[in-house]
Amino acid sequence: MTAFAGTLLAAALLLPAVAWVPSAGAQVRQCQGPAGDTVFTDRSCDDVGAVAAVPGATVTDRRILNGCARNVRELVWEVSTAIDRGDVNRLAGVYHWTGISGSSGNSIMERLQGVVARPLLHVTPVVHRPPPRAWSVLDDGRRPEAAAPVALQLDQLHPDGGSSRTTFDLREHFGCVWLAG
Template structure:
C-alpha cells in the first residue's frame, strides 16, 4: 500500500518534468510543428526517431540517415522563409529556427511574434553579410555562431497603415551542416 502511495506522489513530478520539453514534430501536411505536447497528441510524428532499445543490428533500411529537414544553403533558407510567409504559418518559420538553449516561454513568445509579423504583407527577403556579396555560406563546421555576420532581413509592410516598410533581422547560424535562423536581439 505504501508503494502505491509513493508512486502516486511521484507521478506529478514525472509529469511536470516531461511537460517542460519542446517537441519538434512533422505535421501531416509536411510542416514542422513545435509543441509542449507529445507529437502524437497533435497528429504529428517526431522529427527524431525514439531511441532503440533493441540490441539487434539495424537492417540496411534502418541504417539510412533520416531525410534532411533544414536549409543546406542561403538560397534554400531564403526560399523557406518566403514559403512560410506565403502560407502565413508561424510554425513553418519556427521550423527554420535554432532553438538550442531557448526555454519554452521564450520559444512560445517568439512564435507569437512570428504570427504578428506574418499578419503583414511580405515585401522581400534579402541576405546581409558575406553570403550577400559572394554567395558563400561560410564555414559549415562552425557551431552555433552567426557565420561571418550573415543575416536574413525580412521586410514587411508596417502595421500602422502607412505603407512604410519594417525590417526584421534574423542571424544565420551554421550548425550540423544546416543553416538556421535566430532572432536578432
C-alpha cells in the same frame, strides 16, 4: 562465450531500443487560452485547456527535401513560403531552437506570428564585409574570399501602408542554416 559473441549478443539486445526512437516531427500548435491569451504547444489545444487559434495551424507542409536548409538560398525560400502562406509553424521549423527556454520560446513564437501576419516585400541576406585596405605587394593578385551572410533582413508591408524591417541572425548547426535572434 567469446568476446565477439558477447558483443554480438549485446548489439542484438540493443537493436530494438535503437529502432524505437520516436519521430522528431513534433508540430507546434498555436492555441487560444480561456483568457484569450496565445499558447504555443506541441500537444493538442484540448490538452492544455485551449482551442485552436488559427485554423490549420497544425499542418506543416515541409518542402525542404533534406530535412533542413543546407544553404541560405534554401532558407530564404522556406522563409518566403512560410510568410506567403501565413504559416507560423513552417517559419518555426527553420528557427534555431537549441538552448531556448519555455518562456523564451513563447515570446519567439509570438514574434514569428507577427512576422507571418504581414505581407513580405523581400528577403535580403546581410553580409558584413571588412573595411577596404590599401593594396599590398603581399596580395600577389589573389582575391579575398567572399564573405558569407550573417543575417537575413525581411522587409514587410504594414496594413497602414508603411513598412518594417526584421533582421534574423543566421546560425550554422549540424550542416544546416537556421534563423536565430
